[in-house]
Amino acid sequence: MIRFDNVSVTYPGAAAPALRGVDLTVPEGELCLLVGPSGVGKSTLLGAVSGLVPHFTGGTLHGRVTVAGRHTHVHKPRELADVVGTVGQDPLAHFVTDTVEDELAYGMESLGVPSDVMRRRVEETLDLLGLAELRDRPIATLSGGQRQRVAIGSVLTVHPKVLVLDEPTSALDPGAAEEVLAVLQRLVHDLGTTVLLAEHRLERVVQYADQVILLPEPGAPPVVGDPAAIMAASPVFPPVVGLGKLAGWSPLPLSVRDARRAARPLRERLADRRPTPALPPQKTAAIAEASGLSVRRGRIEALRAVDLTVRPGETLALMGRNGAGKSTLLGTLTGLHEPASGTVRVGGLLPHRTPPRELVRCVGLVPQEPRDLLYADTVAAECAAADEDAGAAPGSCRALVAELLPGVPDDTHPSDLSEGQRLTLALAVVLAARPPLLLLDEPTRGLDYAAKSRLVAHLRALAADGHAIVLATHDVELAAELAHRVVILADGEIVADGRTAEVVVSSPAFAPQVAKILQPGPWLTVPQVATALGEGARA
Known part of the structure; x- marks a missing residue:
């Protein structure tokens, strides 16, 4: 054909x-x-x-x-x-x-x-x-x-x-x-x-x-x-294949069902071990807070009575069906939508009443469509403009692009990049300002596993440095690997809010592959399993 x-x-x-x-x-x-x-x-x-x-x-x-x-x-x-x-x-x-x-x-x-x-x-x-x-x-x-x-x-x-x-x-x-x-x-x-x-x-x-x-x-x-x-x-390759390679399974499984059939010996080896938990930050003053927040978009009530607190150093994953209100919540935190009722504050400011030049010092948003942030003719020009707008040292944004997106020439036009590469460039533009609160809307669209791994490493470093990160994502593997906490929205309302392992393992729709394969164990990712097996071997 x-x-x-x-x-x-x-x-x-x-x-x-x-x-x-x-x-x-x-x-x-x-x-x-x-x-x-x-x-x-x-x-x-x-x-x-x-x-x-x-x-x-x-x-x-x-x-x-x-x-x-x-x-x-x-x-x-x-x-x-x-x-x-x-x-x-x-x-x-x-x-x-x-x-x-x-x-x-x-x-x-x-x-x-x-x-x-x-x-x-x-x-x-x-x-x-x-x-x-x-x-x-x-x-x-x-x-x-x-x-x-x-x-x-x-x-x-x-x-x-x-x-x-x-x-x-x-x-x-x-x-x-x-x-x-x-x-x-x-x-x-x-x-x-x-x-x-x-x-x-x-x-x-x-x-x-x-x-x-x-x-x-x-x-x-x-x-x-x-x-x-x-x-x-x-x-x-997907996590199911990564787990199969780690465990030495042959043939390599491609589905959770096939992996579960081979996983009994691995589950037995892991029975007396537990993953090292990703500890959330200690209780500090909130960087963002919503109380009784409701938002209307035309005739649609996109958010209803949302109560949410985000603290410095915390990485929070917003999950839920398409149209559940995740992007609306991120937009409200950046002042794009005005509350119909309730309140929302970021860094003590009311986002919808704060001038963008002032608000950008508190919060940065990487939207689903990265072209909304990109307007220069080359990658180098885009990075130079980002440094100037953020008051950052010249070369800061370009260095970040080189870290997250190695091998892209300075003279490349942003429109010639793949979707994943454009998104990474937009992320670097926002990160140049190092906002205390970073919002990411579907940040892994178009990213391969290696690019996602580099992104995860950088976001972890930001969280360790005290930045709060909120990402709206359908990528359950990303949430399992990165988030301290998961919030699930349905029809504009919060229906679950808790530590990642507690929320995703109890939800078949949002559980990562490793959790499905190794249930009822508490394992979420291949690196967690690899660490546990390595520690067991040394012992």
């Missing part, structure tokens, strides 16, 4: 090709997972399938890419629209209408699908993706995860032969991600749809893949094969 013959792609001004010598085939009716570190060319490879590369992105494509017998170098994206459906990393760039139902119908209208067929397909897609309650909602009022589902749905209604998805679950809560992946499996198994997707959260999807394409480094040829075999050699 999809074939690459000696394909190379080089962008104008680039020192090296983004892809080089790619030869691979994706058979009809298979779910193929594309993996690799950030910046190795995954989005370029996906764009070559849909024709966006090079017709939309520019650059030079050598070799041949064929989809359902059509040569993408000859056929432009609009001429492939009935065959290939594409959803990129940024849902907002995908939308052309104002409401959910109109967006689901737009692609079919463009292809001249009869109105009765359009109506049926819209209803089917609303049900498949859990969007029925949102059908009349303006897209601008949706959460990031809800927008992601609408973008996927607008592609599904066309019934393409090939689906190309770039980070399709990155903004989805665990339940919504499972629903989307279940839909993709049904399309593959029942309708013979070919699905090619890139995803960094491998713990969600690798067990469903028929084959895996690994791009090990920029410009290197891909490695294609069975998921278990590729994971054994891949530089990026």
Whole structure:
């Protein structure tokens, strides 16, 4: 169905090709997972399938890419629209209408699908993706995860032969991600749809893949094969595989179910040991405090009677379904939303009544869409402006970018970075001011495991230095590894608030893979297990 013959792609001004010598085939009716570190060319490879590369992105494509017998170098994206459906990393760039139902119908209208067929397909897609309650909602009022589902749905209604998805679950809560992946499996198994997707959260999807394409480094040829075999050699792999490597299991498990079957001896070895707890900071004066906080966004009550205290040195993870109010709470702490009732204070200030230049010294927000913070033409210029705005020593922001995002040249335009790289740059821009309270909205979107590890190390250092960190995330592995405390929101209300181990282990939806595999033990991460086994060996 999809074939690459000696394909190379080089962008104008680039020192090296983004892809080089790619030869691979994706058979009809298979779910193929594309993996690799950030910046190795995954989005370029996906764009070559849909024709966006090079017709939309520019650059030079050598070799041949064929989809359902059509040569993408000859056929432009609009001429492939009935065959290939594409959803990129940024849902907002995908939308052309104002409401959910109109967006689901737009692609079919463009292809001249009869109105009765359009109506049926819209209803089917609303049900498949859990969007029925949102059908009349303006897209601008949706959460990031809800927008992601609408973008996927607008592609599904066309019934393409090939689906190309770039980070399709990155903004989805665990339940919504499972629903989307279940839909993709049904399309593959029942309708013979070919699905090619890139995803960094491998713990969600690798067990469903028929084959895996690994791009090990920029410009290197891909490695294609069975998921278990590729994971054994891949530089990026999910916690279940990491635990399997640590325990010496063969074959390596790809799912929690398979790992639990192999884990009894490991559970017995760990039975008399306990992980070293990540201790929360001692009680100090709060840096942020909400009391009886309610916030309305249009006709929607986004937050209801929220009571929350955040202290210096504390790392708090906000979790919950898409649309639960996590981003609204972060926005309220930065003055973007005015309380309808109750109070909110940050550093003793009322955020919605404090001038931004004064408030930025107390709190910094990295939003879901990093482009909202980036406006310069190069990485170097962006960093220089951040240092000036923050009153930091020249070079401070650039040094942070080099730590979190090694290997990115100074003259790179931010728009040429991958989604994960842009987010890291935006984080460095905010961190240049070293705000006492740091707010992160989905900070691991587009980040591979190595980049996430560097981010975790830096955030831990900030917390140890007394900074308070609040991150809204669907990444249960990040929460398990980093957070002292987890707060779960549902329909704008706090339904759980406690130490990470207590909250996530008791919640099947938000438990990390290691907790599911080693339950009823208190283990959350592979490093915790590795430390315990190492201590036992020394003893």
